Structures are given as C-alpha cells and as structure tokens.
Amino acid sequence: MKGCFFSDPHFREIFNHFRDGIFIADHNGIALWINDASTKQIGASKGYVIGKSAYELEEEGLFTPSVTKSVLEKRETISRVQTSNNRQFLATGTLITVDEDYSEYVLVHVKDITETVRSSLKLEKAEAVIQYYVEEIQKMKYEQHVDDDAHPRLIGKGKVHEEVMDLVKRVAKVDATVLVLGETGVGKSVIAETIHNQSERANKKFVQINCAALPDSLIESELFGYKKGAFTGANAKGKPGLVEEANGGTLFLDEIGELPLSLQPKLLQLLQDKMYLPLGDTIPRSADVRILAATNRDLGEMVKKREFREDLYYRLNVVSIRVPPLRERREDIIPFLSHYMQHYNQKYERSATLTNEAIDTLQSYDWPGNIRELENMVERMVITSTSDVILKSALPEKILSHEPFHDSGFSIDRNQSLPLYLENIEKQAIKKALKEKGSTRKAAADLGMTQSALMRRIKKYNIYPK
Numbered sequence: 371m372k373g374c375f376f377s378d379p380h381f382r383e384i385f386n387h388f389r390d391g392i393f394i395a396d397h398n399g400i401a402l403w404i405n406d407a408s409t410k411q412i413g414a415s416k417g418y419v420i421g422k423s424a425y426e427l428e429e430e431g432l433f434t435p436s437v438t439k440s441v442l443e444k445r446e447t448i449s450r451v452q453t454s455n456n457r458q459f460l461a462t463g464t465l466i467t468v469d470e471d472y473s474e475y476v477l478v479h480v481k482d483i484t485e486t487v488r489s490s491l492k493l494e495k496a497e498a499v500i501q502y503y504v505e506e507i508q509k510m511k512y513e514q515h516v517d518d519d520a521h522p523r524l525i526g527k528g529k530v531h532e533e534v535m536d537l538v539k540r541v542a543k544v545d546a547t548v549l550v551l552g553e554t555g556v557g558k559s560v561i562a563e564t565i566h567n568q569s570e571r572a573n574k575k576f577v578q579i580n581c582a583a584l585p586d587s588l589i590e591s592e593l594f595g596y597k598k599g600a601f602t603g604a605n606a607k608g609k610p611g612l613v614e615e616a617n618g619g620t621l622f623l624d625e626i627g628e629l630p631l632s633l634q635p636k637l638l639q640l641l642q643d644k645m646y647l648p649l650g651d652t653i654p655r656s657a658d659v660r661i662l663a664a665t666n667r668d669l670g671e672m673v674k675k676r677e678f679r680e681d682l683y684y685r686l687n688v689v690s691i692r693v694p695p696l697r698e699r700r701e702d703i704i705p706f707l708s709h710y711m712q713h714y715n716q717k718y719e720r721s722a723t724l725t726n727e728a729i730d731t732l733q734s735y736d737w738p739g740n741i742r743e744l745e746n747m748v749e750r751m752v753i754t755s756t757s758d759v760i761l762k763s764a765l766p767e768k769i770l771s772h773e774p775f776h777d778s779g780f781s782i783d784r785n786q787s788l789p790l791y792l793e794n795i796e797k798q799a800i801k802k803a804l805k806e807k808g809s810t811r812k813a814a815a816d817l818g819m820t821q822s823a824l825m826r827r828i829k830k831y832n833i834y835p836k
C-alpha cells in the first residue's frame with residue numbers, strides 16, 4: 371500500500387492543484403508526501419522534506435509547532451496555528467487508520483491565514499482607535515457641558531471636594547444605582563448630573579424628577595406614563611412617562627424620601643427587573659435606565675418609622691455618596707463667592723467687590739442653606755449694594771447675627787492672651803449694656819449680675835457710665 375497512491379500521477383495532479391498545503395506522514399511522523407502548496411509554505415523542496423520526520427523538520431525550524439507530533443501523541447484531530455517562513459497557518463492534523471492493514475497515517479491540512487490574522491489585527495487596532503476617539507469626544511462634550519450655564523463647572527478645590535469627585539468618577543464608570551446624600555443646597559443634583567455626564571450613558575438623556583414637587587396623585591403618571599383612557603382627564607392618546615423618556619440614559623429621582631409609599635413597590639420592580647407598568651396598562655414594559663436618587667432625609671430612620679420601604683432602601687443604597695455641607699469644606703467658600711460675584715456682576719452689569727472683613731465673616735458663617743444660600747446672598751448683595759465696595763456691615767443681618775458678639779460693636783483682637791481676651795469681652799459687654807440701658811441697675815440686670823458686682827468691674831476697667 372505504502373507509496374502506491376503517492377506514486378499515482380492522478381493523485382499527485384489533483385492534490386498539487388489544491389491551494390492549501392497537504393502534508394502526509396506515517397505512524398512515526400516521517401513525511402511521505404507533500405503537495406506543491408506545502409513546499410511553498412515550508413520553503414523546502416519535496417526531495418528535502420520527504421523521508422524526514424516531522425520532529426526533525428520542526429527542529430530545523432521549517433514549521434513550529436508540529437501538528438503531526440501532537441496528533442501522534444494525543445491520537446486525535448488537532449488544530450494549531452503554525453508559523454512557517456514568517457507566515458501564519460492554520461494546520462489541522464487528522465489520524466487516519468486504514469482498515470485493510472491497520473496502518474496509520476497523519477494527514478495535515480495547512481491553510482495560510484496570514485492575511486486573516488493581519489486583517490483581524492488591523493481591525494482590532496482600528497477598533498481601539500475608534501474607542502479612543504469616542505472617549506475623547508465624550509470628554510470634550512463633557513468639558514463643553516460644564517462650561518455652559520445649564521451645566522456649571524464644578525467648583526471646589528479642597529480635599530473634601532476632591533474626595534467626592536474621585537468617588538463620582540469611580541461610580542460613573544459602573545452602571546450601579548447611586549444614592550446621593552446631603553443637606554439641602556449642597557449640590558446633590560449637580561453631582562447626579564455629573565455622574566451621568568461621566569458615564570457611558572452620557573450621550574443619552576438625563577431625566578430628573580423632584581418627588582417633593584409633585585402631588586402624590588401625579589407622580590405615578592409622570593414617572594410611568596399612562597395608556598390612553600387610563601383615567602378621566604387623561605390625554606386621549608396616552609402619555610409616555612419619564613422612565614420611557616430616560617430609556618438608555620439616566621433617571622434622577624430627587625427628594626426620593628418624598629416618594630409615596632404606595633409607589634415604592636413600582637420603583638422597586640423597576641430597579642430589580644427593569645420592568646414597569648404604565649397606568650391603566652396590563653402589559654409590563656422594559657426600560658434600560660440607570661437610577662440615581664438623592665435625599666436630604668435620613669432614609670434609615672424613615673425605614674425604622676415605616677415611612678420608607680426597607681427593600682427599596684437597600685436597592686437604592688447600593689452605592690451612596692455623601693456631599694458634605696459647606697461648613698465642612700470652608701476652603702470652598704471663597705471660590706464659590708468669587709464665582710458667583712463674577713457671575714452676578716456680569717449679569718447685572720456691576721463691579722461689586724467684597725471687603726476682606728466681609729469675606730472673613732462669610733467664611734466663618736455656617737451656611738445652613740449651603741451653596742444655594744450663598745448664591746442667593748451674593749445675587750442679592752450685587753443687586754442691592756449702593757456702593758461697589760461691599761462692607762461687612764452691609765451683609766445680611768442673618769449672617770452678622772451668627773457671628774460671635776455680632777451686635778455689640780465689639781472689636782476683639784484675637785491674638786491676645788485668653789485672660790486679656792476675656793477681660794476685653796467683659797469690658798465691652800459692660801460698656802454696651804450701660805449705653806443701652808442707661809443705668810447701672812438696669813445694666814446689671816441685663817448682664818445677669820448684681821449691681822455691686824457690676825460696680826466693682828466698672829471700677830476695675832475704668833469705665834465711666836455716661
């Protein structure tokens with residue numbers, strides 16, 4: 371049998387016309403025959419290859435690895451990517467047993483895949499370049515966004531601000547639900563929008579609903595929409611809800627603590643199954659939305675009081691970001707002041723400035739209404755100040771009255787030693803009470819001391835009642 375079919379000229383003719391390589395070896399891996407394509411692939415003549423073992427040829431570097439070797443070892447059909455002459459081939463070797471005499475052969479079919487590999491590498495490279503540009507465009511879009519009025523640039527320079535922004539960056543990359551916590555006016559909505567703008571959903575919509583601003587009866591239809599004829603007074607055609615509007619993008623539920631208990635299971639279903647039911651409809655719809663929520667309320671406490679569903683609370687609270695109040699990041703007060711001074715001076719065509727003393731006072735104020743309060747204060751000052759220089763005395767009474775010793779007309783040098791500092795306060799408090807009350811008796815009553823104790827101090831401080 372051996373040799374007879376290889377010596378058949380018809381056989382040779384047929385396989386020499388085959389564009390892929392054919393390599394036939396015996397049970398010891400000795401090359402019995404190769405076709406023309408194979409000689410080109412290996413870069414060696416038939417005379418050189420035939421009679422040598424695949425092991426030897428592999429060692430000589432004609433091809434690596436040898437599929438014949440693997441087939442003989444594993445005794446199964448094996449495919450490998452082979453390199454020969456700096457080109458790449460897909461070599462598939464099959465073990466063939468001839469029934470007649472149980473002789474064994476390895477038939478290797480070798481296909482040149484160099485171009486395919488190159489194109490796939492090219493494709494991979496092209497994909498990487500496209501991805502790079504997509505990210506760059508997103509970044510540019512984001513930077514453009516933050517410069518216009520609807521998307522103010524985030525102000526803040528301190529460590530606290532940086533920590534929040536770091537977290538924002540990290541959560542933006544994952545598609546998780548985020549709960550933004552913080553007092554009123556700290557910038558929770560701004561943070562939520564920033565998460566969206568830095569996420570993969572940035573090209574889709576950011577849809578916002580304030581759960582406290584709508585009557586309970588309207589929230590459901592606003593959020594989930596309704597089918598035509600769902601209720602009297604409804605639009606005859608039905609109406610898509612905000613969930614549908616936000617499809618592919620982000621839905622931001624502001625003041626989530628105000629979401630009526632009756633609606634909470636519906637939101638839970640949206641979070642869990644990404645499914646919801648428009649009002650009056652019977653067929654649930656699916657929605658691909660990322661949910662962000664914010665609150666200034668203590669949801670944990672609300673859960674305890676059964677005012678908020680526990681399961682929903684845990685679903686919302688997968689990741690939470692606490693935006694600290696302004697009094698915990700006082701280093702950001704001046705940047706906010708200068709930003710809003712500039713903004714409102716431009717808006718009202720003024721050139722107002724704050725004195726250092728006024729700035730000091732504003733920096734030590736606690737800002738219970740946070741950035742919103744600061745912004746409103748600056749706008750009011752810019753509009754109402756009669757002079758371009760805003761003195762401390764022109765600041766709102768509310769801010770001045772929070773200063774220690776605010777209305778006493780006290781002027782204390784805080785660099786003094788503590789006893790001297792305290793004496794000074796005492797002296798000035800006495801002077802003020804005497805001036806306002808007109809008599810030592812009334813002044814003593816006002817100060818909460820006996821008249822004789824007051825007299826002793828008047829003497830000590832050389833105060834002369836007017």
Ligand SMILES: Nc1ncnc2c1ncn2[C@@H]1O[C@H](COP(=O)(O)OP(=O)(O)OP(=O)(O)O)[C@@H](O)[C@H]1O
Pocket residue numbers: 522523524525526552553554555556557558559560561624664665666741742745
């Ligand atoms: N880092 C910031 N940079 C610039 N402006 C900011 C920043 N944070 C907040 N603001 C501005 O402060 C104001 C209040 O922010 P925002 O509405 O986001 O607060 P909030 O915490 O959501 O308030 P509420 O709890 O009352 O809804 C907005 O005008 C917002 O543009």
